[in-house]
Amino acid sequence: xxxxxxxxxxxxxxxxxKTGAYCKTLHGHVGGVNALALTLxxxxxxxxxxxxxxxLWDLDSAQVIxxxxxxxxxxxxxxxxxxxxxxxxxxxxxxxxLWDLETxxxxxxxxxxxDVVTGVxxxxxxxxxxxxxxxx
Numbered sequence: 001x002x003x004x005x006x007x008x009x010x011x012x013x014x015x016x017x018k019t020g021a022y023c024k025t026l027h028g029h030v031g032g033v034n035a036l037a038l039t040l041x042x043x044x045x046x047x048x049x050x051x052x053x054x055x056l057w058d059l060d061s062a063q064v065i066x067x068x069x070x071x072x073x074x075x076x077x078x079x080x081x082x083x084x085x086x087x088x089x090x091x092x093x094x095x096x097x098l099w100d101l102e103t104x105x106x107x108x109x110x111x112x113x114x115d116v117v118t119g120v121x122x123x124x125x126x127x128x129x130x131x132x133x134x135x136x
């Protein structure tokens with residue numbers, strides 16, 4: 001089992017939980033990393049950054065699988081659904097974005113906050129199909 005940390009230097013570090021030993025560093029962001037979420041099986045990571053992007057990583061190879069663009073300001077938080085298909089991100093641009101990790105596409109932008117959005121959570125989707133509609 002691993003512990004992951006994001007840093008203002010734009011990197012993500014991976015540590016061995018049992019021993020505390022450093023394992024590897026993931027390089028790819030050009031701004032500080034302030035949001036991390038792991039898939040339930042621990043094989044993939046999403047990082048969110050001051051550079052306005054989210055990156056999907058393969059943890060075994062330490063390589064970026066995909067970079068998600070769309071936020072107009074830094075990413076503040078990210079969460080992955082338990083089944084590993086959906087990702088939700090929150091940003092200083094006052095929006096949430098729902099992403100499909102399988103197709104690597106943006107599904108919907110939720111707006112309505114009057115200030116920075118700093119936290120998100122996503123639960124399991126029984127039918128694995130997000131509801132599209134007008135946010136309230």
